[in-house]
Amino acid sequence: MSLNLNKKIKDTNNNSKLEIIVGEGTCGVAAGAKEVLQVIESMVASNSTASTTTIRTVGCKGICHQEVVVEIKESNGKHFIYGKLNKKNVESVIKYHLGAIGISGVGESCEQPKDLLIYSSLDPENKTGDYLRKQTRIALRNVGEVDPTSIDDYIARGGYKAIRMILEKKMSSDDVVAEVKDAGLKGRGGGGFPTATKWLFARNEKAEKKYLVCNGDEGDPGAFMDRSLLEGDPHSVLEGMLIAAYAIGATDGYAYIRAEYPLAVQNFGKAIKDAKKLGFVGKKILGSNFSFELKIKQGAGAFVCGEETALIASIEGQRGMPRIRPPFPAIKGAFGKPTIVNNVETLANLPWIIVNSGAEYAKYGTANARGTKVFALAGAIARGGLVEVPMGMTIREVIFGIGGGSKTGRPIKAVQLGGPSGGCVPESLFDTTIEYDTINATGAIMGSGGMIVMDDKTCMVDLARYFLEFTQVESCGKCTFCRIGTLRMKELLTKICEGQGNMDDLVSLERLANQVKLSSLCGLGQTAPNPVLTTLKYFKDEYLEHIHDKKCRATVCKKLITHSILKEKCIACDLCRKACPVSAISGTQKERGSYSIDSKVCVNCGLCLDTCRVKAIKVE
Secondary structure (H helix, E strand, O other), X not given: OOOOOOOOOOOOOOOOOEEEEEEOOHHHHHHOHHHHHHHHHHHHHHOOOOOOEEEEEEOOXXXXXXXXXXXXXXXXXXXXXXXXXXOOOHHHHHXXXXXXXXXXXXXXXXXXXXXXXXXXXXXXXXXXXXXXXXXXXXXXOOOOOOOOOOHHHHHHOOOOHHHHHHHHOOOOHHHHHHHHHHHOOEOOOOOXXXXXXXXXXXXXXXXXXXXXXXXXXXXXXXXXXXXXXXXHOHHHHHHHHHHHHHHHOOOEEEEEEEOOOHHHHHXXXXXXXXXXXXXXXXXXXXXXXXXXXXXXXXXXXXXHHHOHHHHHHHXXXXXXXXXXXXXXXOOOOHHHXXXXXXXXXXXXXXXXXXXXXXXXXXXXXXXXXXXXXXXXXXXXXXXXXXXXXXXXXXXXXXXXXXXXXXXXOOOEEEEEEOHHHOEEEEHHHOOOEOOHHHHHHOOOOOOOOEEEEEEOOOOHHHHHHHHHHHHHHHOOOOOHHHHOHHHHHHHHHHHHXXXXXXXXXXXXXXXXXXXXXXXXXXXXXXXOOHHHHHHHHHOHHHHHHHHHHOOOOOOOOXXXXXXXXXXXXXXXXXXXXXXXXXXXXXXXXOOOOOOEEOOOOOOOOOHHHHHOOOOOEEEO
C-alpha cells in the first residue's frame, strides 16, 4: 500500500506588516499574559489593523525572568522582544509599533519604550541577546516559536517530517536504532543510560504487545523543563514517541503527565486528537503497516513515580511503588509486557536526529556526552529561566555567562544540581564541565536538569534538611532504609539546625546517609542522601558552626539567630511593632531610641526586617 504522505495542511504564511507574539506558557499566564493579550487584541481591533497585523500565542521562550514577554516582528526584518509587560505598559509598545508600520493616526509621535525592550535585532549584543545567543536549541527548537495548539504550525516548521521519512523510506527498526546510536543520545531523565541500547532490550523481546511510555512526571522542586516542552511543543514529543515506538515495535503508548501540569495535559491532549485526524496516530499510520495508539495518564503528584517501575505501577492502576529489578521493564513492564519509558526531553530530540542524522547531533557536546541538555535556572540567579546548552559547557558559563550571575548582588556559593536527588556543587568547582561522569564525580548528578543557584544567604545545613524533608515525605515506604532512614536523617538535621546537635550526631548522619544510599530499593532512596553527603563534603564548616558555636552564618536557622533594633538608625515609625505577631517589640512612636526587641519573646519570623524601611533591624 502506498503511503499517504501528502496530507493537506493549512498555509501558515502571511503577508502581515506586523507580527505580535505573546508567550502563554504557565509562567507567562501566571504573570498576566492573558490580560496582556486581551489589551493587544483590543488595540489592534479598534484601529482596524487586522489585515496588516497578526497576533500569535506560543509557549514559554525560556526568558522566565522577564515575563510577561512579547515579541514584535516587522516585515522589514526588524525583531524586538519586550519584557515585564502588563496590561498598562503594553499599550505604549503596541502604539509605537503600529505607528512604525504607518497605521494612520496611531503612534507617529509615540517613542519606543526602551525601558521595556530586552532584545533588539538592531542591538543583538545586549544582555538578553547574550542569554539567547549562547544557547543551542535542539530539544527546545520550537518552544516559543510555534503555537502549541496548532498542528499546522508544527508541520510548517518541519514537524512530522521524521516519521514521514521513516515510513516513506521504509526504514527498518534497526535503521532507526542505529541513527540514535550514532547520535550518542543518552536518557535525559537523569540516568544517562544510552537510549539505543535501552531500546534494543525491548525490540529483541518477542511479544504480541509492547508499550512506549513518555515520562512527564517531573517532580523536582525548581525544575520545569519537561513542563515547558509539553506545553510549548507537544507535537515534537508526540513525534518522538512515534519514532521510539516504531524502533521497538510498540503498538500502544502512554504519556504520563502529572495532574499539576494542567496546561501540559490540555495541549498534549489536543496534539493527540489533531495528530489522529491527520493520520499520524492510530491504525496503519499514513497508510503504512505501523500502528500506534496513545493515551494520557495523569499522575497524582507522587515524586517516586518519576522512577519507571513506580510509574508503570501507577499506569496499571496500582499504588506507585518501585519493583525489584530484574526483570527490567524492557523485558516485563506495563501489564507484564515489554515496555520502554523515555523522558520528555529524550523524545523531543528524536525528530531532529532522524531528519538531520545522528552524526550531525553527535557533533554537539563531547566524546562522553553528545548533544545538548536543557536546564531550568532558578534561585538567586539574575536571568532565571529555561536554557539549552551543548554538553561540555562549564557550570560557570551557564550560571554567569548565560544566567548573568547573582540576582541579589551577593556572592554565589553553590548550585544544587539534580533536585532532591542531586547534590550541592560549590563555587570552587564551577569550572566542572556538564557531562554525566564529571557531574557524578562531584557527588551531584545531572538529574533531569534543575539548577538551583544559591548565594551566601543560603544555609547549607538547612538546605540539606529541606531536601531530606521532601524525599522523606515522598518516600513510598516500601523499603526500610528509605522509609525510616530518611526520617532519622531529617531528625538529625533538624536537631543540628536548632542548635541541639553534637559531634556524635554528625557521625551518625554521615553513616546513615551511606547506609541509605547503598541499601534502598530504588533511585529515590539511593540518591536521597546526596544533598547531605555533598554539603558535608564541601560545607562541613557550616555544620561545625551550628554544633560548636550555635550560629548560622546565613542567619536562616531561627533557633540560632537573634533580631535587634539599631537605635541609631531607628526613626520610631512604629511599623515593626505593628507587624510583630507576638508583641515582642516595644517602644513609643516618634520617640527615637525607645524601640527594642525582647529576645525571649521573639520567634525570629523576620516580619520586622521585611517591614522596616530604614534597615534598622539587625540579624545575627
